[in-house]
Amino acid sequence: MNQNFKGKSIISIKELTKEEILYILECAQELKINPKPNLLSGYVMGSCFFEPSTRTRLSFETAMNRLGGKVVGFANAGITSAKKGETLYDSIKNIGQYVDIIAMRHPLEGTARRATEATDKPILNGGDGTNQHPTQTLLDLFSIKECQGTLNNLNIAIIGDLKYGRTAHSLTQALTHFKPRLHFVAPNFLQMPNYILDGLKENGIEYFLHKKMENLLTEVDILYMTRIQAERFSDRAAYEKVKNVYILTSGMLQNVKENMRIMHPLPRVNEIETKIDDTKYAYYFQQAENGLFVRQALLGLLLGKSILNENMQINEPTFNNYRIENKQFENENKQFKVLTIENGTVIDHIPKKVAFKLFKILNLASDNKIVSIGVNFPSQKVGTKNLIKIENKELTEKEVSILAIFAPDATINIIRNFKVYKKFKTVIPKEVAKLLVCPNPNCITNNEKMDSHFFINKNNLDAQCKYCEKIFHQNEIKKYKI
Numbered sequence: 197m198n199q200n201f202k203g204k205s206i207i208s209i210k211e212l213t214k215e216e217i218l219y220i221l222e223c224a225q226e227l228k229i230n231p232k233p234n235l236l237s238g239y240v241m242g243s244c245f246f247e248p249s250t251r252t253r254l255s256f257e258t259a260m261n262r263l264g265g266k267v268v269g270f271a272n273a274g275i276t277s278a279k280k281g282e283t284l285y286d287s288i289k290n291i292g293q294y295v296d297i298i299a300m301r302h303p304l305e306g307t308a309r310r311a312t313e314a315t316d317k318p319i320l321n322g323g324d325g326t327n328q329h330p331t332q333t334l335l336d337l338f339s340i341k342e343c344q345g346t347l348n349n350l351n352i353a354i355i356g357d358l359k360y361g362r363t364a365h366s367l368t369q370a371l372t373h374f375k376p377r378l379h380f381v382a383p384n385f386l387q388m389p390n391y392i393l394d395g396l397k398e399n400g401i402e403y404f405l406h407k408k409m410e411n412l413l414t415e416v417d418i419l420y421m422t423r424i425q426a427e428r429f430s431d432r433a434a435y436e437k438v439k440n441v442y443i444l445t446s447g448m449l450q451n452v453k454e455n456m457r458i459m460h461p462l463p464r465v466n467e468i469e470t471k472i473d474d475t476k477y478a479y480y481f482q483q484a485e486n487g488l489f490v491r492q493a494l495l496g497l498l499l500g501k502s503i504l505n506e507n508m509q510i511n512e513p514t515f516n517n518y519r520i521e522n523k524q525f526e527n528e529n530k531q532f533k534v535l536t537i538e539n540g541t542v543i544d545h546i547p548k549k550v551a552f553k554l555f556k557i558l559n560l561a562s563d564n565k566i567v568s569i570g571v572n573f574p575s576q577k578v579g580t581k582n583l584i585k586i587e588n589k590e591l592t593e594k595e596v597s598i599l600a601i602f603a604p605d606a607t608i609n610i611i612r613n614f615k616v617y618k619k620f621k622t623v624i625p626k627e628v629a630k631l632l633v634c635p636n637p638n639c640i641t642n643n644e645k646m647d648s649h650f651f652i653n654k655n656n657l658d659a660q661c662k663y664c665e666k667i668f669h670q671n672e673i674k675k676y677k678i
Contacts, residue, residue, distance in 0.1 A: 202500035205319040207308045209330040209366045214373040221338050223493035223503040224486070229556065229674050232503070235496050236265035242295035243269030244288070245322070246278065246302040251462055251484050252322045252332070256299040259491040268295065288314040297498060299491075318498040320491075326360040332461055333366035335490040339483040340418055343457045345671060347371075353379040353412050355442050356422030356467065358388040363461040364422055368392050371401075378403040379412050383438050386424070409442060414451050419444070421460045421467050421480075439465075446471040459483050540565075540587040542609040543599065545575065550603055551582035557602065558595055565589050594631055600624050601657060601670060624654045627662075633675035634661045635668055 200216070212220075241260040245253050249271070257267045270276055278287060284307055291298060292315030300311060305325035312319050323329045341347050352371065358364045358380055368378065368388065378401060380388045387405060396403050406412065413419070424439045444458070446469055457479040460468060464480070472478050496503050546554065551569045560567050570583035590610055591599065599606055600622035610618040630647045640663050641648045649662040660667045 201497035203316075203318055204498055205308075205312045205321075206330050206494060206498070207312065207319065207321045208328045209333045209370045212330070212370075217334065217337065217370065217373065220334055220490070220493050220497065221341060223497060224334075224338050224489040226503055226556070227492045227496075228486075228489040232263060232492075232496070234264040235501050235503075236260065236263040236499060239265040239296045239499055240294070241265055241267050241269075241495065242291045242298040242300075242317075243267050243271075244291060244298055244300040245269070245271045246273035246276075246300070246307075247323070249301050249322065251487060252301060252329075253299075255484075255487040256320070256322065256331075256491050256495075259488050259495055262488070263492055263495060265495070284310055285314045288319075291315070292317045297495060320494060320498070323362055326362050327365070329362040329366050329461075331487070331491055331494060332363045333370045334494070335483065335487040336363070336367050336420075336459065336461070337370060338490050339459060339479060339486050342486065342671070343479050343482075344417055344455060347374040349375050349377075350417045351377045351379070351415055352418040352420060353381060353409065353416045354388075354420045354422070355381040355409050357386050357424045358382045358422075359386045360425055361422045364388065364420075365392055367420065369395060372396065372399040376401065379406055379416065380404070381406045381409045381412065381442065383407065383441060386438065409444075410448065413448055413456075414453065417453065417455055417457070419456060419458045419477075421458060421464075423460075423463065423465045423467055442467055443469065444472065445469045446475065449475065449477055452477065537585055537587055537611050538614055540585065540589055540611050541591055542611060543584040543586075543603070544581070544607040544609060546582035546584065546603045546606050548572070548580050548582060551584055554584065554599065554602060557598055558591075560584075560586060596622060597625050597628050597631060601628075601652065601659075604657065624657070625652055626654075627651045628659075632659060632673050634663070634666075635672050635674065636661065636666050 206212070239260075241256070243253060243257050253271055260267050273279065276282070276287065278284070284302070288298065288300075288311040295317060297318045297320065298311065298315070299320040299322055300308060301322040302308070302324050305327040308319055308321035308324045308328070321328055321330055323332070337347060340350070344350060354364050354368065356364070359382070369392065371378065372395065378396070380403060382388070384407070393403065421442070421444060424435065424441070443466060449472070456477055458468065458472065458477050460480040460483070462480060462484055468480070473481075493503060543554075548571075551571060555561070555567065555569060566587040568585040570585075572580050573583060575581040591608065596608065599608070601624065604622060604624050606622050608620055608622065609616050627650060629649045632648055632650050634641050634648055634650075636642070641661070650659040651662065652659055657670050658667050659670065659673060
């Protein structure tokens with residue numbers, strides 16, 4: 197799929213298919229776990245911000261720098277030739293001769309599209325007036341998936357300035373791929389534009405219009421707050437009437453769902469009380485951080501770079517070469533043969549969608565072993581399952597412990613001379629040491645040379661750090677020591 201992205205511009209979220217969106221998110225997740233500091237060495241990004249920006253501009257520039265590339269550009273149109281009357285077309289045509297890719301923002305709608313007509317270099321739209329903000333939408337989707345575990349069938353409320361809010365427009369259009377139940381909360385004259393609502397109807401998406409948010413708080417999975425944008429109002433008096441119409445306070449969160457998370461594209465003015473920052477429901481700062489990884493993924497993909505380990509020596513995931521005869525075991529005096537593996541390990545009964553995650557976590561690519569991954573096998577126990585076959589490798593005790601945490605019902609088959617030499621199920625450990633890296637950057641284990649230590653909850657697989665005492669779901673633990 198990399199070839200489909202090379203040289204492409206990201207102008208509108210509507211131009212990305214569901215498969216392309218999910219692929220970008222997968223690449224962003226890979227970069228969050230496994231940084232690639234030299235991926236774009238030798239490349240130059242033009243950072244062209246004709247409108248003020250903090251997070252978008254800095255995350256684009258940081259993304260390029262952390263991938264080994266260089267950045268040139270400006271953050272104020274007043275210091276460019278635009279002030280002398282130069283057209284956007286001429287500006288971009290000239291800038292395109294100096295750089296390999298351009299990230300831009302402009303107060304006028306349609307400017308990103310116009311830029312693609314001036315240069316053959318990829319354009320990344322960081323916001324064009326009140327129109328689109330596709331990279332913000334991608335990081336929003338990444339954050340929703342990260343905190344909810346899925347993008348599908350969620351209850352989502354979008355609150356605030358929905359008429360002028362480009363982030364609200366782009367996010368709503370992208371969510372049509374994932375069958376949400378949407379609630380739009382705004383004053384009548386700031387409600388979601390009809391063309392967005394018409395698109396929802398065409399896609400069979402259920403939505404509701406509201407003037408107040410209080411009655412929705414106990415229903416939703418995601419509460420997406422936006423500010424009332426003073427810069428979009430021509431009438432200052434009209435802005436003053438509505439600027440404080442939606443203010444979320446900590447007292448309003450008493451009966452919300454346990455999994456509910458609050459997001460915001462930022463900057464925040466006063467629509468979210470600062471006390472909420474310290475609650476588990478606040479996710480807007482993590483959301484802003486995720487912009488770095490999503491924009492790294494986009495920069496790499498549009499410049500034709502491979503981010504996922506798609507060229508590793510891994511057989512097709514249909515697992516057609518995995519053949520089993522006599523599904524009985526040696527303790528019954530019968531043989532279980534894996535005809536295409538002489539020595540190694542076969543991991544069976546891996547939960548759906550976990551095999552590729554284990555491949556990364558166990559760092560199987562670094563061993564230069566032949567690894568086969570099979571997905572969507574029928575299973576009487578769990579419906580569908582995954583399989584992993586590793587030739588000429590037996591798992592270490594540490595690797596078995598990790599396997600137990602992420603695939604607690606998996607079965608490990610040690611193969612020697614085409615036979616199952618040993619077969620056993622994973623056992624969830626009560627505690628693990630020297631294995632997981634605490635996600636809390638302020639934990640002592642991340643600031644001094646010492647070993648980590650976690651207690652594992654066997655019921656929900658949450659891990660509690662012995663030192664900072666914070667509890668993390670397994671999806672929050674991104675780094676491991678193998």
